[in-house]
Amino acid sequence: xxxxxxxxxxxxxxxxxxxxxxxxxxxxxxxxxxxxxxxxxxxxxxxxxxxxxxxxxxxxxxxxxxxxxxxxxxxxxxxxxxxxxxxxxxxxxxxxxxxxxxxxxxxxxxxxxxxxxxxxxxxxxxxxxxxxxxxxxxxxxxxxxxxxxxxxxxxxxxxxxxxxxxxxxxxxxxxxxxxxxxxxxxxxxxxxxxxxxxxxxxxxxxxxxxxxxxxxxxxxxxxxxxxxxxxxxxxxxxxxxxxxxxxxxxxxxxxxxxxxxxxxxxxxxxxxxxxxxxxxxxxxxxx
Amino acid sequence: xxxxxxxxxxxxxxxxxxxxxxxxxxxxxxxxxxxxxxxxxxxxxxxxxxxxxxxxxxxxxxxxxxxxxxxxxxxxxxxxxxxxxxxxxxxxxxxxxxxxxxxxxxxxxxxxxxxxxxxxxxxxxxxxxxxxxxxxxxxxxxxxxxxxxxxxxxxxxxxxxxxxxxxxxxxxxxxxxxxxxxxxxxxxxxxxxxxxxxxxxxxxxxxxxxxxxxxxxxxxxxxxxxxxxxxxxxxxxxxxxxxxxxxxxxxxxxxxxxxxxxxxxxxxxxxxxxxxxxxx
Amino acid sequence: xxxxxxxxxxxxxxxxxxxxxxxxxxxxxxxxxxxxxxxxxxxxxxxxxxxxxxxxxxxxxxxxxxxxxxxxxxxxxxxxxxxxxxxxxxxxxxxxxxxxxxxxxxxxxxxxxxxxxxxxxxxxxxxxxxxxxxxxxxxxxxxxxxxxxxxxxxxxxxxxxxxxxxxxxxxxxxxxxxxxxxxxxxxxxxxxxxxxxxxxxxxxxxxxxxxxxxxxxxxxxxxxxxxxxxxxxxxxxxxx
Numbered sequence: 001x002x003x004x005x006x007x008x009x010x011x012x013x014x015x016x017x018x019x020x021x022x023x024x025x026x027x028x029x030x031x032x033x034x035x036x037x038x039x040x041x042x043x044x045x046x047x048x049x050x051x052x053x054x055x056x057x058x059x060x061x062x063x064x065x066x067x068x069x070x071x072x073x074x075x076x077x078x079x080x081x082x083x084x085x086x087x088x089x090x091x092x093x094x095x096x097x098x099x100x101x102x103x104x105x106x107x108x109x110x111x112x113x114x115x116x117x118x119x120x121x122x123x124x125x126x127x128x129x130x131x132x133x134x135x136x137x138x139x140x141x142x143x144x145x146x147x148x149x150x151x152x153x154x155x156x157x158x159x160x161x162x163x164x165x166x167x168x169x170x171x172x173x174x175x176x177x178x179x180x181x182x183x184x185x186x187x188x189x190x191x192x193x194x195x196x197x198x199x200x201x202x203x204x205x206x207x208x209x210x211x212x213x214x215x216x217x218x219x220x221x222x223x224x225x226x227x228x229x230x231x232x233x234x235x236x237x238x239x240x241x242x243x244x245x246x247x248x249x250x251x252x253x254x255x256x257x258x259x260x261x262x263x264x265x266x267x268x269x270x271x272x273x274x275x276x277x278x279x280x281x282x283x284x285x286x287x
Numbered sequence: 288x289x290x291x292x293x294x295x296x297x298x299x300x301x302x303x304x305x306x307x308x309x310x311x312x313x314x315x316x317x318x319x320x321x322x323x324x325x326x327x328x329x330x331x332x333x334x335x336x337x338x339x340x341x342x343x344x345x346x347x348x349x350x351x352x353x354x355x356x357x358x359x360x361x362x363x364x365x366x367x368x369x370x371x372x373x374x375x376x377x378x379x380x381x382x383x384x385x386x387x388x389x390x391x392x393x394x395x396x397x398x399x400x401x402x403x404x405x406x407x408x409x410x411x412x413x414x415x416x417x418x419x420x421x422x423x424x425x426x427x428x429x430x431x432x433x434x435x436x437x438x439x440x441x442x443x444x445x446x447x448x449x450x451x452x453x454x455x456x457x458x459x460x461x462x463x464x465x466x467x468x469x470x471x472x473x474x475x476x477x478x479x480x481x482x483x484x485x486x487x488x489x490x491x492x493x494x495x496x497x498x499x500x501x502x503x504x505x506x507x508x509x510x511x512x513x514x515x516x517x518x519x520x521x522x523x524x525x526x527x528x529x530x531x532x533x534x535x536x537x538x539x540x541x542x543x544x545x546x547x548x549x550x551x552x553x554x555x556x557x558x559x560x561x562x563x564x565x566x567x
Numbered sequence: 568x569x570x571x572x573x574x575x576x577x578x579x580x581x582x583x584x585x586x587x588x589x590x591x592x593x594x595x596x597x598x599x600x601x602x603x604x605x606x607x608x609x610x611x612x613x614x615x616x617x618x619x620x621x622x623x624x625x626x627x628x629x630x631x632x633x634x635x636x637x638x639x640x641x642x643x644x645x646x647x648x649x650x651x652x653x654x655x656x657x658x659x660x661x662x663x664x665x666x667x668x669x670x671x672x673x674x675x676x677x678x679x680x681x682x683x684x685x686x687x688x689x690x691x692x693x694x695x696x697x698x699x700x701x702x703x704x705x706x707x708x709x710x711x712x713x714x715x716x717x718x719x720x721x722x723x724x725x726x727x728x729x730x731x732x733x734x735x736x737x738x739x740x741x742x743x744x745x746x747x748x749x750x751x752x753x754x755x756x757x758x759x760x761x762x763x764x765x766x767x768x769x770x771x772x773x774x775x776x777x778x779x780x781x782x783x784x785x786x787x788x789x790x791x792x793x794x795x796x797x798x799x800x801x802x803x804x805x806x807x
Contacts, residue, residue: 056620063617
């Protein structure tokens with residue numbers, strides 16, 4: 001067990017070090033940071049609208065750049081190993097192919113977490129800087145002087161701890177994206193194909209639940225189409241499991257339980273994806 | 288099958304599938320190969336003869352369509368089998384920001400070697416591979432020969448019985464070749480079994496105990512160097528001090544004596560010897 | 568054997584994944600929403616991803632600017648964009664309807680550049696209607712939101728003077744989760760405005776029976792007293 005953990009740790013550290021040296025990480029992170037820094041420019045809104053805008057802006061930046069980072073970093077990592085044949089020297093060692101995949105996944109997951117942390121801290125910094133202006137605007141628009149309770153309520157709206165749950169849910173979503181990108185990269189011949197297909201899966205994943213329901217509940221749909229959708233739905237991830245984050249951002253519902261469903265869904269998906277990726281990697285002939 | 292033998296390949300056939308219509312090409316055709324403990328075995332052949340395919344089969348990177356491959360009794364490709372094999376690939380690549388020592392540490396950890404043992408082993412490997420002078424420097428400062436030594440080091444780090452070296456001297460200068468040969472001989476002295484590939488016949492002559500020649504996936508011949516070289520028909524006559532006219536005369540005279548084939552070529556190894564003389 | 572076990576693990580986890588999807592209690596979507604709109608929403612979510620909210624907000628910025636510059640048609644377009652891209656945001660439907668049924672409608676009513684009073688009236692009605700349609704569509708996305716039903720009630724009462732529809736909306740809003748207690752009272756007031764006093768009194772009595780907050784009971788009692796005093800009908804019940 002100890003040597004297994006050492007192997008996983010060694011592979012993930014190797015992956016992290018390689019990723020931190022890649023330009024793609026900074027090509028994604030720097031625009032993300034710059035995007036966040038433009039936030040204070042959009043200040044001519046009511047308190048409620050500003051809160052919404054700030055949350056959407058910060059979270060949207062984390063989400064979009066996080067997805068790109070997860071997909072591109074994963075696609076390039078395995079593709080590089082195969083192209084440079086590093087994978088052969090690694091897999092020639094007495095270790096399982098699932099350990100190689102898991103080490104890669106852990107390393108990429110860690111770098112993604114770091115990126116989210118950096119963006120999250122910057123967002124918090126921007127919230128902190130904007131706070132006085134927001135409260136000024138709230139006081140100016142109020143019909144009567146604000147009580148200490150009102151101030152507390154405003155403060156809570158801005159610094160809602162539920163936002164951490166939203167970030168957690170976003171991270172789980174990114175882990176899922178890393179999972180299916182890793183799965184694809186075990187069979188793909190080029191990183192470009194992996195990137196493109198992963199983006200497609202990500203987008204189609206948003207339609208999965210609706211398509212499934214439509215196939216089940218609408219009678220006019222042919223049997224062939226129904227079964228095609230059901231079969232596709234088995235393999236495609238259902239991104240609606242991560243919509244809890246949107247609910248938190250919109251203030252339409254926040255509960256610590258909101259993370260339990262996406263967590264279990266992510267773990268189940270990662271398990272079958274890792275299993276299948278291992279099976280495919282073991283079946284793959286390295287020429 | 289003898290479980291103590293480092294490598295046993297029986298009736299191994301391998302194919303590469305080319306496209307979705309499952310058209311395939313035969314990479315190895317019923318190969319039988321058996322290595323003895325502590326010997327250096329050379330697998331020779333031109334490009335595309337099946338040498339690298341053989342290595343990949345032993346390492347489990349390819350599945351044979353037929354036949355068995357055992358490494359000290361373990362089926363090729365299993366974790367136990369990989370514990371007994373060290374692999375030096377052709378054109379090895381390692382992360383350039385790592386130092387030589389860090390490469391050995393990394394691959395040692397991946398092989399499951401405990402940290403104390405790994406530390407001691409790395410010192411020995413640095414000595415065998417003559418890496419002591421540059422072990423702490425990053426790989427991007429290394430020459431091809433130095434990287435090759437690092438590659439040999441990572442193949443040894445988990446103390447395997449069998450070493451697979453794929454074209455270990457390709458791209459090396461004569462000093463690098465000598466260093467690699469010396470390392471291989473030392474390893475044989477330590478009881479390791481080495482299977483290496485090469486298409487440079489002259490380098491193999493002085494190194495290998497036994498050899499086999501592959502051609503288009505088939506083993507044409509196998510045996511000890513003595514037997515293989517002894518099988519060569521004809522004789523070599525070395526001549527110095529004759530002009531080209533006189534050499535032609537010698538050629539005609541030999542034909543008059545009944546020789547069916549006479550080859551006259553400049554003395555081999557002159558440039559290599561000249562290079563060594565000026566650089567050592 | 569090992570590969571078979573691996574495949575078995577994959578299958579088991581896949582089945583678990585499918586089971587979780589079937590049993591999922593993810594965001595409850597309105598069953599009245601047509602399939603086309605549902606697919607449209609999901610496609611927008613997938614394509615725009617995390618920037619969906621930002622794009623909707625940027626469009627909403629324009630709504631504020633259009634309101635200030637009295638560009639009602641552009642205002643409606645930008646409301647449409649915001650609500651299409653992020654229909655989960657109540658703010659867009661709620662405030663959007665306010666912009667259409669109140670600001671745009673009154674803006675047209677008081678437009679000094681329009682000389683015909685009839686045309687001003689028609690334009691006002693048009694924008695009120697747009698506000699109503701927006702709220703009804705928003706309710707499809709938020710069937711359990713009391714705010715939109717409340718806003719629709721206000722629209723019917725204040726802008727269309729349709730007190731029956733206002734009553735229906737206020738009543739519906741009062742039954743939805745999170746509705747403040749005053750919402751139910753608005754239904755009572757709407758009945759009164761229709762002149763349906765017996766029904767109003769009966770409604771207030773029913774409200775009194777179901778209210779638990781002392782402040783609410785106090786207000787309802789005062790209302791009932793006033794109504795019964797003003798009414799020519801004999802009181803249905805005596806107050807305790």
